[in-house]
Every structure is written in C-alpha cells, then in structure tokens.
Amino acid sequence: MEVIVISSVLQPEHIKLIEDTAAKTGARVCFAENENDVPDDFKDAEVVYGFGMNIAKTSKSLKWLCVPSAGVDYLMKPGTFANEECLLTNSSGAYGVTIAEHIIAVSLMMMRKLTVTYAEVLEGKWGKAKPQKSLKDCHITVLGTGDIGRNFARRARSFEPAALTGVCRSGICDEAAFDRVLRTEELDDILKETELLVMSLPDTHETRGILTGKRMEMMPEGSYIVNVGRGSAIDEDALAALLEKEHLAGAALDVFKTEPLPVDSPLWRTKNLLITPHVAGNLTLKHTLDRNVEMFCEDMINYSKGLPLKYLVDRSAGY
Amino acid sequence: MEVIVISSVLQPEHIKLIEDTAAKTGARVCFAENENDVPDDFKDAEVVYGFGMNIAKTSKSLKWLCVPSAGVDYLMKPGTFANEECLLTNSSGAYGVTIAEHIIAVSLMMMRKLTVTYAEVLEGKWGKAKPQKSLKDCHITVLGTGDIGRNFARRARSFEPAALTGVCRSGICDEAAFDRVLRTEELDDILKETELLVMSLPDTHETRGILTGKRMEMMPEGSYIVNVGRGSAIDEDALAALLEKEHLAGAALDVFKTEPLPVDSPLWRTKNLLITPHVAGNLTLKHTLDRNVEMFCEDMINYSKGLPLKYLVDRSAGY
Incomplete structure (x- = not known):
C-alpha cells in the first residue's frame, strides 16, 4: 500500500506518528507540501491524506481520500473522483x-x-x-x-x-x-x-x-x-x-x-x-492538527485491516 | 428608619422590590438620581444605598452605607465617614x-x-x-x-x-x-x-x-x-x-x-x-443590577432585625 501525505503544516511529531502507523500497516508513505511535489513512484498510490483534489480527479488507483477539512461540500460535484468507488473520509471531529x-x-x-x-x-x-x-x-x-x-x-x-x-x-x-x-x-x-x-x-x-x-x-x-x-x-x-x-x-x-x-x-x-474571515476552525491550532493526524492514523489501521473507516463520509447525504 | 437610594439606573421592578422591602421593615425610603437631589427631610437618614460619598463624609446620622460597587478601595481613606462607626457593605457577589x-x-x-x-x-x-x-x-x-x-x-x-x-x-x-x-x-x-x-x-x-x-x-x-x-x-x-x-x-x-x-x-x-475601559463589570447588564438590588434588600431585612449584615466589608482588611 502506498500513501501520499500532502501538507505544509505537519510538525515532526505528526510525521513520526504517520511513519509509525505506516510501519505497523506495512505501508510506504511519502510526504509532499503540495500535489505537484509527489514523487513519480507514488503516482499509483491508493491512499491520499490531504487536499489531493487533482490526484482524486485523475488517478484511477486512488481508493481512499482523507481530507483535513470537516466540510466536504467541495467534493460532491460529479467528476471529482476518477475512481467512482473511492472512499472519502473527512476530519469532522477535529474542529x-x-x-x-x-x-x-x-x-x-x-x-x-x-x-x-x-x-x-x-x-x-x-x-x-x-x-x-x-x-x-x-x-x-x-x-x-x-x-x-x-x-x-x-x-x-x-x-x-x-x-x-x-x-x-x-x-x-x-x-x-x-x-x-x-x-x-x-x-x-x-x-x-x-x-x-x-x-x-x-x-x-x-x-x-x-x-x-x-x-x-x-x-x-x-x-x-x-x-x-x-x-x-x-x-x-x-x-x-x-x-x-x-x-x-x-x-x-x-x-x-x-x-x-x-x-x-x-x-x-x-x-x-x-x-471573521473563515478562521473559526483551522490547522493553526495545535490541538486541531494533532486530532486531525490522529484520526487519519486511526483509519489507516482500519483500512489496512479491511475494517470500516470510522470517519467515512456518506456521499449520498453529502456529509 | 430613613433610607436614601441614589441611582440613575434602577428600573421599575427594582424600585418596587426596594419599596416592598421598606414596607416590611417599616422604613421610609426616597429615591434620588444623585446626592444633590436628596429631599431635606432625609438629611438625617441612617441608611444610604448608592454612591453616597458626600453624605458619608458629612452626616453623623449615617449608620450604614451600601455601595453598588465590589471594590471599596476608594472608601478606605481616613475622613471618608463622618460617623466612624458607620457600617459599610459592598456588592461583591453581583459582579x-x-x-x-x-x-x-x-x-x-x-x-x-x-x-x-x-x-x-x-x-x-x-x-x-x-x-x-x-x-x-x-x-x-x-x-x-x-x-x-x-x-x-x-x-x-x-x-x-x-x-x-x-x-x-x-x-x-x-x-x-x-x-x-x-x-x-x-x-x-x-x-x-x-x-x-x-x-x-x-x-x-x-x-x-x-x-x-x-x-x-x-x-x-x-x-x-x-x-x-x-x-x-x-x-x-x-x-x-x-x-x-x-x-x-x-x-x-x-x-x-x-x-x-x-x-x-x-x-x-x-x-x-x-x-478595555473598565467595563468588565458594570450595571449595564440586567443580571448584575438585579443581584445588586437583591443583595441590598437582603441586608435591609438583616439591618432592620439587628442581625449581622451579610455583605459587610472588613474595613481593617480593606475588602
């Protein structure tokens, strides 16, 4: 399993938690600041954590997208996912x-x-x-x-x-x-x-x-x-x-x-x-970022075991 | 017993509560917006509720001053009370x-x-x-x-x-x-x-x-x-x-x-x-004003019965 993590705000402890979780699940993981920086050997990755909307739109290999936001309205339009079966989790619970x-x-x-x-x-x-x-x-x-x-x-x-x-x-x-x-x-x-x-x-x-x-x-x-x-x-x-x-x-x-x-x-x-300029909930608060990463790691374990994802979005309900 | 109430912010329900309490205790009460407006026949009143600092300074008849503030530091200087035995209560508990x-x-x-x-x-x-x-x-x-x-x-x-x-x-x-x-x-x-x-x-x-x-x-x-x-x-x-x-x-x-x-x-x-310009606690919040008046009335009952005043200031400790 290959996992792409896209983020410019992760701290060393977050990277460590993700790496430790990847080790447990046998996943290979790469970290990129944005979608353009993803190494070529990860272009068929099946998991993306981050705002990977371009990857979602173009990659048929993608099986699970985890976004760091709570709202997912921007992911509900037809054509958002090249793989229609792609699972979507959000970070509702971190905010x-x-x-x-x-x-x-x-x-x-x-x-x-x-x-x-x-x-x-x-x-x-x-x-x-x-x-x-x-x-x-x-x-x-x-x-x-x-x-x-x-x-x-x-x-x-x-x-x-x-x-x-x-x-x-x-x-x-x-x-x-x-x-x-x-x-x-x-x-x-x-x-x-x-x-x-x-x-x-x-x-x-x-x-x-x-x-x-x-x-x-x-x-x-x-x-x-x-x-x-x-x-x-x-x-x-x-x-x-x-x-x-x-x-x-x-x-x-x-x-x-x-x-x-x-x-x-x-x-x-x-x-x-x-x-206020949409600042009520964002990743500049450490607690929110911590929870965000923890939630992804929790579901990375679930995913690797074939268990249901805890933070799965109901795409028919839209949240 | 004569009671002077000095306030420009009391609402009808507060005046009613004070009048009802006065009736219970047999007190005569007058309401004035400031110290200059106090009627002549109240010049020997034994109780003042409000910022009656001039009265306190000049009247030897005053036996109890109840101030609507929590802080009483401004009442600690020698010469503040013409009657050195005057009781002082504050409104700590309303704020x-x-x-x-x-x-x-x-x-x-x-x-x-x-x-x-x-x-x-x-x-x-x-x-x-x-x-x-x-x-x-x-x-x-x-x-x-x-x-x-x-x-x-x-x-x-x-x-x-x-x-x-x-x-x-x-x-x-x-x-x-x-x-x-x-x-x-x-x-x-x-x-x-x-x-x-x-x-x-x-x-x-x-x-x-x-x-x-x-x-x-x-x-x-x-x-x-x-x-x-x-x-x-x-x-x-x-x-x-x-x-x-x-x-x-x-x-x-x-x-x-x-x-x-x-x-x-x-x-x-x-x-x-x-x-902030000393606005954390003031009488522009109804709850604070309600409590303030209630506390005075509670002690008016105590005073009339010769019981200890509940909101008495310890003038030696300064609060």
Whole structure:
C-alpha cells in the first residue's frame, strides 16, 4: 500500500506518528507540501491524506481520500473522483474544540459590545460602558448537533443559560449538555424563543437556505445569530436587512456564500455584523492538527485491516 | 428608619422590590438620581444605598452605607465617614457572572488572535488564519478566588484546561471547579507553569504591586495575563516591557493605575496589549443590577432585625 501525505503544516511529531502507523500497516508513505511535489513512484498510490483534489480527479488507483477539512461540500460535484468507488473520509471531529471556542468568543464580543468597545480602543478612545447581554439566562438554540454543536453546548452549559436546545434532522443526540433536542421540522417553534442561534450545519441540499428571512423574523427582537457552518445556510440579504432595522441585535458570520467576501459586499458595512474571515476552525491550532493526524492514523489501521473507516463520509447525504 | 437610594439606573421592578422591602421593615425610603437631589427631610437618614460619598463624609446620622460597587478601595481613606462607626457593605457577589464572561471573552480574543483579525476586518480586510492557542490543555491560574474567580473557574472548567489552580491568602476555597488552591506564598511556584494568569484581586496593602516584573518573567514564554481586579496589582511598566519583547504573548487589562488611562500613556501603543475601559463589570447588564438590588434588600431585612449584615466589608482588611 502506498500513501501520499500532502501538507505544509505537519510538525515532526505528526510525521513520526504517520511513519509509525505506516510501519505497523506495512505501508510506504511519502510526504509532499503540495500535489505537484509527489514523487513519480507514488503516482499509483491508493491512499491520499490531504487536499489531493487533482490526484482524486485523475488517478484511477486512488481508493481512499482523507481530507483535513470537516466540510466536504467541495467534493460532491460529479467528476471529482476518477475512481467512482473511492472512499472519502473527512476530519469532522477535529474542529469541535476550536470552533466551539470561536462561537463563545464572538457571542460574548457581540453581547458584551466588545466589538464597539474594542473599535474605540483601537482609536485610543476610553469609551463608556454600553448596554450588555449575557449568556446567563439566555435562550440558546444550536442548529446542528455534530462535533461542533456538542463541544459548544458543553461550554455554553457552564454559563448557565435559561435553555440550551439542540436541533438536528433526527431529533436524537446523546449530548447531555442539551436540555432537549428537537427535529428540524420543529425549528420554527423554537426560533420564537431563541435569543442566540448558533448554526453549525454542513452544506447539503437540506441545509441550503434553511435560515430564511421569514425564520429570522420569527426570532425575538434583539436576538443574535452565529454561523460557523457554511454560508449557504443563511439568506445573507435578509440577514443584513434585519440587522439594519435592529430586529436582530447582532450576527457573527465566519462563513459566506462567496469567500473571500468580495471587497464590494455590503456585508462589510452592515450594522452589528461581526465578520471573521473563515478562521473559526483551522490547522493553526495545535490541538486541531494533532486530532486531525490522529484520526487519519486511526483509519489507516482500519483500512489496512479491511475494517470500516470510522470517519467515512456518506456521499449520498453529502456529509 | 430613613433610607436614601441614589441611582440613575434602577428600573421599575427594582424600585418596587426596594419599596416592598421598606414596607416590611417599616422604613421610609426616597429615591434620588444623585446626592444633590436628596429631599431635606432625609438629611438625617441612617441608611444610604448608592454612591453616597458626600453624605458619608458629612452626616453623623449615617449608620450604614451600601455601595453598588465590589471594590471599596476608594472608601478606605481616613475622613471618608463622618460617623466612624458607620457600617459599610459592598456588592461583591453581583459582579461574578459578568466579569467571568469578560475574562473568557478577552482570553479567547487574545489566544485566538481575534484582536488582530477583528482590527483587519474593521479595515475591510479578509485576513489569513493566524497561529492560535486554546483554553483546552492550558495551565490556568486564578489569583483571587472570590466571587469573580469562582465564577470564572466554573466556566473555564468546561473548556478542558490542563490545570485550573486558585491562589488566595488562606489557600482554602470550596469551589470544586479548581483542581487545587494554593496560598499566596506559593504563587512563585505556580507562576512557572502558568500559561494564563487571571487576576481578580481587591486593592489592599497586600495586593498592591503583587505582580512584579520578576514574577512575570517567571511565567513561561508565550503566556497571557488578564487583570480585572485593580490596576495597582501589576507593575505596568514591567508588563509593557515583557509584552514588547514578546516574553508574554498577550495581556488584557480592564483596570489601570490611573483611570481613565491617560491619552499619552504608552500602554495605548503596547504590543499585544488588549485594553478595555473598565467595563468588565458594570450595571449595564440586567443580571448584575438585579443581584445588586437583591443583595441590598437582603441586608435591609438583616439591618432592620439587628442581625449581622451579610455583605459587610472588613474595613481593617480593606475588602
């Protein structure tokens, strides 16, 4: 078995873990910074770990692609894989911690008006105290109860919210931090009492456009939205309009329909919109990178033994 | 018994609670926006709730002053009370929730480089992902285990730190969120492994200047400091120097030796210093104001019955 690892951020300990795992499984492994650097004798490799989209598109030998991202929407188009049977795993499970911290950070920045206070500080201004909201006694709803939603819920719980409700397709989630978990069909009911809506959904045909303007209008006046999933889930124009008229008190978007957000996008100037440039979850946090490599190695063992892959993507569901 | 309430931020429900409590205790109560507005027939009142420093200084009838602040350092100078026997209560216990949220917010802003990312966003710039740190696996030390330190610890716990150590005079604190609690004499030992130091100390002769340059140098390279207590606890010049040479990765100060921070203070331009204008805990958060009024009313009952006041300040200890 030949394994190509494509990455420019691996540290010596990660390389060692991969090499040790390869030794256990009898695999030959090569490391490349990008797809162009792969040595010729690996051109028929059956496993790629990394963003190996060109290899996937051209190599019929490829049997398993493991990507370091959690989202896999960019791999769902026909023609992505030369070998239609190619297995796909992702790194959903590596990003929960870091994205949960992002959600807490931006929620508090908005609710405590640190967005405004810090902008004043950057101008050398000692501003006045501003009206604040708190996670304490807040009605929080988490749309998407995967790794991210659960990690957020466990942290949010400690802030003593009034309610912490999960929403997912099945309405079933074993994370004890949630007070209750509802089915997506019940979303409208819960939005009426949601003061902070956290969205951590993958991009699928079921989630695209799920947060319509009508649904945002159902939320109480003065409520907040955080989106760390995919930009496609929200009607951005409706969101901007509801922020401008202050129906919503704030929104924090880390993901957008178009990324990078175009220079001329009106979102840059939308009132009470906290933009971050898709940085909630990335490999610049050591914990995330560690988990990412560990998860791949775990599945390398499974693969070598012919066992089912633990982090397999359901390509029909799209995540 | 006559009670003067001085406040410009009370809501109808707070006034009702105070009036109901006054009715129970047989007290006559007046509400004034500031000390100059107090009606003449209340000039010999024995109780003041609010910032009644002029009354305290001049009235020999005053027997109990309840201030809405947690810190009482500004009431420790000789001559503050015309009646030396006047009881003093503070509102320590009302600010734990809001200040704990502030600490989490600024810690994450620094460690996740949101300070830099958000400054870029304010300029319309879609920046790159930056190296991050996490509260997960972080060695956190909390200097001061009062209401603020405990509320912070309970929240920080949920982020899965490597260690969460409290430090206080006695070394005794019943907050289960701490892994351990050390005595102030043991501070030097724990600083050597502290990656995030949270300071929530009152201003007393024991805390003044406690964080010397030498102690900050003991902290590992790349560590962080948050101060929400009083500015007097830190050697500000030494802190600035250690930030400039990047021994410390960041500091978030909400309190300063001089407030407002002078326009020409070099701190405004210190590298990786997150300044906030003493906004971690204030009455613009409803929960804090509610607690503040509740605590006063609780002690109004105690006072009327001749029972010890629950929120009494130990004027010899200074907090």
